[in-house]
Amino acid sequence: MRPIVPSEIGSVVNMFFLYRGERFGVGIILAVSATLAVLVAQGQTQIVWDAFINQFVFYGIIMVSGLLLRCRGWLPRTSLTLVAVGFFPIFSSVTALTGHMMFPLQRPLVDETLFAIDHALGYDWVAAVTWLADYPQLSTIMKYVYLSALPQLLILLIVLGVQGRVIALHRMVVTGMVAGCLITLFWSIWPSFGPSAYLDVPDEVIARAGLLVTPDYGAQLMDLARNGMERIEKHQLLGTMAFPSFHILMATLALFFARGTWLFWPYVMANSLMIPATLTHGGHHLIDMPGGVLLFVCSYAISRQMLPQTAQAGCATTPDYPTTATA
Template sequence: MLLLGITLLLGAIDLLRLPFSSVDLAARNWVDLIKASGCLALVWLACSFVLYRLNRDFSRMAQVIRGVAERVRAFAALVGAFLPLSMSISVFMYLSSATDKPLTDAELAMIDEALGFNWLNFLIAVNESAFFSTVLLVAYHSLAFQVPLVLFWHAMQRSEHYAIEFIALFGISATISLALMSVIPAAGAYTYFDPGPADFSNFTAQAGMWHYSVLSALRSGMPFELVLTEVNGLVTFPSFHTTLGILVVYSLRHSALWIPVGMLNLLMIIGTLPEGGHYLIDVIAGMMVAATSILAVRTYSARLAHFDRQRNPLAVGAGIEETNLIGDTTTAFPDARR
């Protein structure tokens, strides 16, 4: 029930805040939601129908088709669980950004200085190598593809419990990040240091600034129509790229992918500084958010497993492998534990 609880909590907070905010949800959001939900439902039902028809067919071809249908259905169910959570998070992020609280960029830059880190000097130094800059740039933007790939990987491997764990971690870490962002609003290192074009010539033209026009519009207090398919990341402190990069690797910890993905995301985290425009303290805070979220989910899972063992001493398994984070997974994933 953890995942469901996070989604409902964020959704309820969004509904309570919307009437008092300059942010308004565009009508097309509901159309897009219906389309997406309808497509996922059709895929799930189609796969269920295939499995029903082949239930008593034990031929080799039928087994192959059943395996594909089971995995595709699992992926549709996982995306269906992720979709409402991500929507609630996006609305919360925009509502929290629509504030006139003073930006804290100067304070964040001072913390970096106290840590012995000069963001502008780092940017200029990294930009001197076109190759390294390109590597960091590609690694940074790869994160957008990693989340759906994690869900797809676990669906194909029939390890849906790890996908559910990942979605729960995503929800908890996003909630923590949004709470911190609400208290410590910032625009990013590019707005504070204002580097010249030559200083980041090997990065994208809008490096660290693609969100700034949206952030400025939200902070102006003028009416803002939010289209969820056009959402920009607005969180500077803490670095959610850092948090999510760690969570992706953690979710793949029992697969052969964790080493190459870990190396990729190490570069991605470095790339949050020059391409993402994050301060070093943002990255450190993002690491702490990831660690806190993992600890929270592991603690919840252990306690739930302990409760299950007390209720049924013959139950086998402990920890996340047999722990239910969203309720009865046998409904959406009836074949998950074969």
């Protein structure tokens, strides 16, 4: 692989000199971390940091390794990739902890309104799950499609980094981070859990469908809403936010930024089932689906403003964005 010339990525002279998108990413992580610190100080819930420290150290080492390569001027595409792969999971963990610190809920759940929209559109989650149980092989495929959302993003991060598509990579990362912040803020005001927290499904149907999100899972969420948590450990982190659907946001994010890479058509095939998979295995309301797409549109619009096509990195000694970049 030929090295990237300065016109493509720019000169790197110091491990602390970050791209504009990386600086935004670090800034977002620090802002969410500050919010988490305030919630921890004011709340009664304790975080068992020992359960998370290994993960933070692991991804921190990945990020620092990328910066060290950049400091030496070695393997610029590898450096670009390592930094992105390092701080994106850190953001995800900090945001998940922030969301869990909001329990017990101080505002009423809005699922009743979402159920009314489901009814108006003719959607019934129990009926959908019961139908899916009659096709166990299809249900298994959809389950793995649902579980593939985050791995798709991590693979795409690596591909964009290896290809040296700097602005596309950073817009993707910043879009995902902005979306995580927006959905957490939205959910703190209008929380929802989805149908699984309210509706019963026969055990036999759950078993045949191999359902991921079950009424038992929904019962855990309702208990969190009422009683909160005394301690948060890693294994206790649950997917809690129904509207808008973050899974649909991730699928849209993957499809949009996979354009122009060899991943695009495989992602089209995989994500063709993401909506029914999210509705059934994810235990979502129907309105959560367009909500996830709208979340992407808003987040991407913000990332484009933060990282315009001709954006410079911000100082003379920091890498500049190539003006030929796309996405």
